[in-house]
């Protein structure tokens with residue numbers, strides 16, 4: 001037997017014996033369907049806005065995920081093709097768009113209580129404005145391990161309507177600000193209004209983002225285009241049954 005093949009076989013055998021069970025192989029990690037859930041505001045003043053979820057409902061959904069064995073991930077936990085590409089079983093990504101202050105006052109305590117974690121897509125130009133999070137609040141949440149902050153542009157424009165220079169500014173300046181204020185690079189991006197076209201995707205790629213999320217329904221599969229990952233929008237008029245039906 002060829003020595004290289006023999007060594008490979010021994011390696012595979014040892015890997016199979018020593019690997020922990022709740023993981024899949026690197027190959028599968030790229031086509032594992034990952035539900036990415038999209039929230040905005042978590043508030044008692046839900047009114048009739050379907051994008052504003054009550055804290056009670058948010059907690060119910062987070063508990064459901066936890067009790068059913070879903071493993072919350074940040075985008076930084078996703079396989080990038082280098083190093084360890086394993087995913088835990090039943091991965092889920094929770095996202096909160098726009099960076100509303102209630103993400104700190106309402107959602108954050110629930111994330112901590114339930115052991116879940118969420119990515120906040122912040123509009124960097126709005127951080128510190130009334131009703132929006134402050135950098136201090138973002139730092140506190142990140143330090144707890146329950147939150148990761150990623151970019152949702154500087155001013156929340158429809159990027160498909162902007163010229164190349166303005167597009168690049170929105171993408172790069174928001175990234176730079178997150179690095180300067182929070183001390184880590186932003187690797188994920190959320191398209192404002194979920195709107196994108198080919199030129200926008202290319203601009204996101206050039207700005208250095210590794211992942212980008214849309215507002216289209218469906219599960220994310222990294223192997224099928226990491227810059228147009230679909231998300232399932234969670235609305236306040238959904239029943240828990242409908243919420244459950246959105247999960248694989």
Ligand SMILES: [Zn+2]
Pocket residue numbers: 097098152156192193
């Ligand atoms: Zn938005």
